[in-house]
Amino acid sequence: xxxxxxxxxGDAPGINxxxxxxxxxxxxxxxxxxxxxxxxxxxxxxxxxxxxxxDEISGILPRGGSILGTSRTNxxxxxxxxxxxxxxxxxxxxxxxxxxxxxxxxxxxxxLCEMGLPCVGVPKTIDNDLxxxxxxxxxxxxxxxxxxxxDRLHTTAESHQRVIILEVMGRYTxxxxxxxxxxxxxxxILIPEKPFDLDEVCNLIKQRQSRGKNFSxxxxxxxxxxxxxxxxxxxxxxxxxxxxxxxxVGYYLGKEIEKRIDTETRVVVLGHLQRGGSPTPxxxxxxxxxxxxxxxxxxxxxxxxxxxxQGNEIVSVPLKDVVGKRKTxxxxxxETASVFFG
Numbered sequence: 001x002x003x004x005x006x007x008x009x010g011d012a013p014g015i016n017x018x019x020x021x022x023x024x025x026x027x028x029x030x031x032x033x034x035x036x037x038x039x040x041x042x043x044x045x046x047x048x049x050x051x052x053x054x055d056e057i058s059g060i061l062p063r064g065g066s067i068l069g070t071s072r073t074n075x076x077x078x079x080x081x082x083x084x085x086x087x088x089x090x091x092x093x094x095x096x097x098x099x100x101x102x103x104x105x106x107x108x109x110x111x112l113c114e115m116g117l118p119c120v121g122v123p124k125t126i127d128n129d130l131x132x133x134x135x136x137x138x139x140x141x142x143x144x145x146x147x148x149x150x151d152r153l154h155t156t157a158e159s160h161q162r163v164i165i166l167e168v169m170g171r172y173t174x175x176x177x178x179x180x181x182x183x184x185x186x187x188x189i190l191i192p193e194k195p196f197d198l199d200e201v202c203n204l205i206k207q208r209q210s211r212g213k214n215f216s217x218x219x220x221x222x223x224x225x226x227x228x229x230x231x232x233x234x235x236x237x238x239x240x241x242x243x244x245x246x247x248x249v250g251y252y253l254g255k256e257i258e259k260r261i262d263t264e265t266r267v268v269v270l271g272h273l274q275r276g277g278s279p280t281p282x283x284x285x286x287x288x289x290x291x292x293x294x295x296x297x298x299x300x301x302x303x304x305x306x307x308x309x310q311g312n313e314i315v316s317v318p319l320k321d322v323v324g325k326r327k328t329x330x331x332x333x334x335e336t337a338s339v340f341f342g
Contacts, residue, residue, distance in 0.1 A: 001030075001033070001096065002032065002033040002034075002035060002092070002094055002095055003022075003026055003033070003035070003096045003098065003298055004034075004036070004037050004044075004049065004089075004096070004097045005022050005034065005035070005037065005052065005068065005100070006036070006040055006041070006044065006098075006100065007019075007040060007066040007068050007069075007105075008040030008071065008072070008073070008100070008101040008104070008108070009040070009072060009101045009104055009124070009125070010070070010072075010102070010125070010126070011066055011275055011276075012125065012126050012136075012137065012138025012275055013138050013275065013277065013278060013280070013283055014279040015066040015068075015100055015287070016060040016063045016064075016065070016067055017060075017279065017287035018100050018137070018287045018290055018291040018294070019036070019066070019291070020057040020288070021288045021290070021291025021295070022034070022291040022292075022294055023052045023054070023056070023057045025291075025296075027053070027054060030299050032295075034051075034052040035049045035052055035092075035094075036050045036051075036052045036056075036067070037049060037068060037097070038068060038069055039069040039073070040069070040072070040073055040101070040105065041073045041081075041108055043068075043069075044075070044085040044088055044089065044097075045078060045084050045085055045088070047084075047088045047091075050068070061288075062278045062279070062284070064275075082112060085112060086115060086116060086117060096118040096119070096120065096298045098121075098298065099122065100121075100122040100124050101121070101122075101124055102123070102127075103322075103323065103326070105124075106121045106123070106306060107324065109319060110304070110323045113304045113319065114304075118298075119303055119304065120294050120298050120302070120305060120306070121305070121306030121307070121319055122294050122306065122307055123136045123290070123307070123308060123322075124137060124138060125138065125139070126138040126141070126176065126274060127170055127171065127172075127173055127175060127176065128173070128176070129172060129173040129175065129327050130326075131321070131322050131325040131326065131327045132317040132321060132327075133309055133317075134309050134311070135286060137286045137287040137290060138275065139175065140279075140282040140286075141274075141275075141278075141279045141283050142169065143179045143180045143183065145270070145273060145274050146166070146176055146177075146184070146270060146274060147180045147183045149166060149184075149268070150180060150183075150184025150186060151184060153166060153217055154217055157215040158215045161214040161264075162215055162265060163205055163215065163216045163257055163265040164217050164266050164267075164268065165218045165219075165254055165257075165265065165266070165267045166186075166218070166220070166268050166270060167220050167221075167222055167250030167268070168180060168220070168221060168222065168274060169221070169222055169271075169274050169275075170191065170221030171221075171222060171223040171246050172192055172223055173192060173193065173221075173223075173327070174192055174193055174221040174224065174329050174334075175329055176221065177190065177191050177219045177220060177221040178191055178334055178337060179333075180219060181219035182337040182340075184217075185217075186340075187204060187216040187217055187218060187340075187341060187342060188201055188204050188205075188216070188219070189218075189220075189337055190218065190219070190220040190224040190253075191224055191329055192221055192224050192225065193328050193329045193331070193334075194331075195226060195228075195229070196224060196226055196227065197226070197227050198226060198253075198256050198257075198260065199260075201253070201257070202261050203342075204342035205261060206261060207342040208342055209263075220249055220250055222246040222247055222249060223246050223249075231249070232247070232248040232252050233247070233248065250269055251267050254266070254267045286309065289309070289314050290307045290309075290314070292314075293307040293314045293316065294307050297316055302316065304319050305317060305319060
């Protein structure tokens with residue numbers, strides 16, 4: 001059987017580890033012919049494939065990004081896009097597609113699977129907001145990078161007696177902000193699930209100042225918004241899945257804090273540094289386990305499912321139970337972090 005692999009949406013550290021595992025076991029255990037799809041769903045629309053053999057996957061375990069490329073292409077937004085995919089898959093002789101992606105990419109996989117394209121999903125998003133799995137690969141790397149950044153910002157904030165705001169990714173959920181903020185000793189953590197009150201943020205900073213702590217470090221997810229306000233947008237333009245570009249909440253906070261309590265404030269936007277570079281050992285192992293489980297599902301003919309980790313067990317869940325839903329932050333963990341605010 002010929003099996004294809006594709007990666008869609010934003011890149012995340014660990015994609016190549018998934019590809020490596022899928023190809024290695026697919027060839028050596030099942031005798032499959034493995035091919036890669038260029039640039040996500042775009043490659044299936046445009047019929048762009050590459051051969052994936054053992055030489056192609058050699059040495060890619062620690063590499064960031066995706067050797068296949070990725071895109072945010074939504075074939076259902078292109079004229080006859082879905083039909084082209086089905087036709088190209090048939091003409092190429094594909095027996096199955098392993099789809100590495102987040103909510104949008106997997107949403108397309110679910111629709112195409114319903115239309116007859118055999119798909120198995122691998123959950124990928126550094127935001128860790130996919131339902132059905134405790135963790136997505138790439139998240140641990142993003143948290144590690146953000147935590148290291150916080151450690152560095154603490155020393156310069158203390159030296160200059162400033163407020164420093166770190167803006168991290170998290171459009172609709174604050175998992176990165178929360179876990180990095182907790183691990184990095186942030187003095188306030190602002191997340192999309194809990195709209196923030198500017199007066200409360202300023203009061204936390206003033207509480208520290210009253211104790212002789214003339215510096216503070218605040219972590220904010222890009223999708224966090226003030227109470228009775230809207231998300232701060234970098235651009236109103238949308239991608240093919242209808243997502244606007246968040247960004248700027250850190251600078252908004254910085255200006256408001258300086259205006260309200262006359263404290264020098266600096267802003268750091270971590271941006272794509274969170275998703276670039278080598279994956280952590282945790283993400284390399286998780287991605288490898290996901291890849292092995294995904295090709296096993298293909299061999300078992302269990303399509304329309306994604307692999308997941310629950311506890312320390314790799315399981316599978318139906319795509320229909322995942323798409324269109326979002327895993328928000330555990331507010332008990334947020335309450336734990338809030339003990340250390342101010």
